[in-house]
Amino acid sequence: MKYGKKNIVFGFGYLIFTLLLGLFLSYKLQSDQPFAKEPFAFPRVIMRAAHAHGNLESILSIIIGLIVDRLRVSDSLKKTISILAIFGAIMHSGMLYIMPVVTFSGNLALIGALSLITTTVLMAYSVSKGLD
Numbered sequence: 032m033k034y035g036k037k038n039i040v041f042g043f044g045y046l047i048f049t050l051l052l053g054l055f056l057s058y059k060l061q062s063d064q065p066f067a068k069e070p071f072a073f074p075r076v077i078m079r080a081a082h083a084h085g086n087l088e089s090i091l092s093i094i095i096g097l098i099v100d101r102l103r104v105s106d107s108l109k110k111t112i113s114i115l116a117i118f119g120a121i122m123h124s125g126m127l128y129i130m131p132v133v134t135f136s137g138n139l140a141l142i143g144a145l146s147l148i149t150t151t152v153l154m155a156y157s158v159s160k161g162l163d
């Protein structure tokens with residue numbers, strides 16, 4: 032496993048943080064009445080988005096990690112897919128995750144979103160070439 036291991040390690044590592052954010056949201060909803068009453072107030076709406084997207088992007092990274100080394104494409108394309116998946120998660124849900132403390136980071140989330148779309152397009156193309 033040449034490229035996929037780092038996606039799998041990153042995916043499980045990042046999933047710990049995004050699941051813990053779910054636990055924190057659950058605690059806040061039960062212990063903080065004003066927080067619980069305002070589903071679309073900042074920072075709840077952003078933490079919920081970071082939790083939901085981060086969970087998905089972790090699992091996407093794990094899935095890509097499991098497949099990427101078996102793709103019948105060049106090594107440079109495999110490496111690009113692998114790095115873009117991690118970069119996309121950090122720049123998308125990662126930037127939302129830190130937004131309650133680093134407010135401008137939300138503006139960077141678009142870069143992550145575009146990386147994730149690019150990775151997915153490259154994966155679709157690569158899988159269509161076949162798997163070993």
Ligand code: HEM
Binds near residue numbers: 053076
């Ligand atoms: C892979 C596992 C998980 C996935 C895919 C997931 C997904 C989601 C999604 C999509 C939402 C948004 C729902 C909405 O906006 O209506 C959400 C919200 C929430 N999740 Fe998770 N979740 C996971 C694990 C957890 C865990 C382990 C906890 C806590 C123990 C948790 C606690 C919460 C809470 C409290 C909310 C509501 C937050 C709010 O309304 O502000 N989640 N989750």
